Amino acid sequence: MRVAVLGGGAIGLGMAAFLAENGHRPVVWSRSGAPAVLEVAGALTGHVPLEVAPGPAAAVTQAEAVVLALPANHHRAVLDAVAPHLGAGQAVILSGHLSFGALYLARLLAARGVMLPIIALGTTVVTGRRTGPGAVRIGSIRAQVDLATLPVAQAEAGLALCRALCGDRFRLRDGLLAIALSNVNPQNHMGIALCNLTRMERSEDWRQNDNITDAVGRLLEALDAERLAIAGALGLGVRTLRQHFALSFHVPEAPLGEMARAMAARGDNPQAPATLDTRYVLEDVPFGLMPTARLGRLVGRPAPLHEAGIALLSALYGRDLAAANDLLPGIGFDDLSLPRLQALCRDGWCAA
Numbered sequence: 001m002r003v004a005v006l007g008g009g010a011i012g013l014g015m016a017a018f019l020a021e022n023g024h025r026p027v028v029w030s031r032s033g034a035p036a037v038l039e040v041a042g043a044l045t046g047h048v049p050l051e052v053a054p055g056p057a058a059a060v061t062q063a064e065a066v067v068l069a070l071p072a073n074h075h076r077a078v079l080d081a082v083a084p085h086l087g088a089g090q091a092v093i094l095s096g097h098l099s100f101g102a103l104y105l106a107r108l109l110a111a112r113g114v115m116l117p118i119i120a121l122g123t124t125v126v127t128g129r130r131t132g133p134g135a136v137r138i139g140s141i142r143a144q145v146d147l148a149t150l151p152v153a154q155a156e157a158g159l160a161l162c163r164a165l166c167g168d169r170f171r172l173r174d175g176l177l178a179i180a181l182s183n184v185n186p187q188n189h190m191g192i193a194l195c196n197l198t199r200m201e202r203s204e205d206w207r208q209n210d211n212i213t214d215a216v217g218r219l220l221e222a223l224d225a226e227r228l229a230i231a232g233a234l235g236l237g238v239r240t241l242r243q244h245f246a247l248s249f250h251v252p253e254a255p256l257g258e259m260a261r262a263m264a265a266r267g268d269n270p271q272a273p274a275t276l277d278t279r280y281v282l283e284d285v286p287f288g289l290m291p292t293a294r295l296g297r298l299v300g301r302p303a304p305l306h307e308a309g310i311a312l313l314s315a316l317y318g319r320d321l322a323a324a325n326d327l328l329p330g331i332g333f334d335d336l337s338l339p340r341l342q343a344l345c346r347d348g349w350c351a352a
């Protein structure tokens with residue numbers, strides 16, 4: 001299948017390599033360009049020729065599937081650029097989905113009278129780091145990835161497409177709200193960034209799993225308990241953070257600090273951010289923690305640690321980080337009642 005990959009960071013390049021490995025034809029667009037031949041190391045190895053598109057619109061033209069593989073703080077601009085060029089016979093995969101980006105895209109398409117399957121993944125299929133302009137190291141290929149579609153009626157078609165692209169590793173969840181509560185990067189990264197902020201600020205060379213100590217692990221699990229309580233109030237099944245780590249990084253379930261040590265011991269210990277200008281904060285606070293905290297308020301399960309994380313990191317950065325979210329205003333989130341949000345997450349924009 002011809003697959004447009006929007007983004008040439010670790011996940012864009014890692015997905016391109018994985019898709020090529022599975023016999024597909026990735027066409028990659030990245031703001032700063034993408035390599036004609038990609039050097040791949042880690043969980044996959046080799047040299048992968050890539051088709052490179054000059055812009056996002058050119059990438060999606062004639063693609064059967066489109067994978068958006070960028071941090072959520074760049075989603076709006078890229079979705080605005082591609083939405084006018086999407087049409088029947090295509091499907092869009094948001095990898096991973098944050099901040100109701102699927103609803104944002106559905107609204108753009110509905111304005112043109114177009115309705116496509118939009119597939120929201122709870123996380124990425126591969127993990128990794130870009131190790132040079134033309135090189136990626138794939139850390140892990142996940143055993144399971146949660147999936148939902150917008151509209152829900154496209155769930156089986158969306159599942160079949162993802163399986164055809166990436167193999168039998170997807171599990172259908174109870175719709176977009178469940179996926180909105182399944183991406184655990186925001187809680188995970190907030191705890192890691194907050195507890196290691198000076199390492200980031202001083203540009204230290206540090207490894208992530210060495211620094212998810214037992215204490216940091218306890219914070220991550222306390223944040224997770226808030227997320228699970230919100231999902232529970234909505235009657236939605238989502239994985240625990242321990243289950244997510246076990247399925248993503250192939251280590252047995254245990255307290256988080258212990259799991260991080262087990263991951264490091266098997267050689268999975270990714271480079272952690274060496275700057276304050278990192279998606280661990282600039283993506284995950286406005287586009288992850290903030291919407292979850294809002295959902296918590298909406299369902300009567302306030303999330304004090306989420307709220308505290310947003311406030312503390314905003315104080316550390318000297319600005320209101322939550323205000324950077326440009327997706328929620330695009331769907332009028334503040335004016336949505338819970339039943340209306342649930343209807344939109346089920347049927348999409350046209351039918352709601």
Ligand SMILES: NC(=O)C1=CN([C@@H]2O[C@H](COP(=O)(O)OP(=O)(O)OC[C@H]3O[C@@H](n4cnc5c(N)ncnc54)[C@H](OP(=O)(O)O)[C@@H]3O)[C@@H](O)[C@H]2O)C=CC1
Nearest residue numbers: 008009010011012030031032069070071072074124127128
């Ligand atoms: N890496 C991982 O293991 C995991 C990542 N994720 C998620 O996957 C998504 C992608 O992450 P990842 O690939 O690692 O991120 P990276 O930091 O590796 O790459 C981010 C990319 O964003 C691009 N970019 C920066 N500014 C803009 C802009 N204004 N417009 C368009 N593109 C821009 C850069 O493109 P360029 O280089 O061309 O300038 C860069 O390649 C994120 O949502 C992340 O949270 C989730 C789980 C694991």
Ligand SMILES: CC(C)(CO)C(=O)C(=O)O
Nearest residue numbers: 127128139185188208270
């Ligand atoms: C490193 C990893 C896999 C775990 O935090 C990740 O999720 C990321 O880089 O976004």
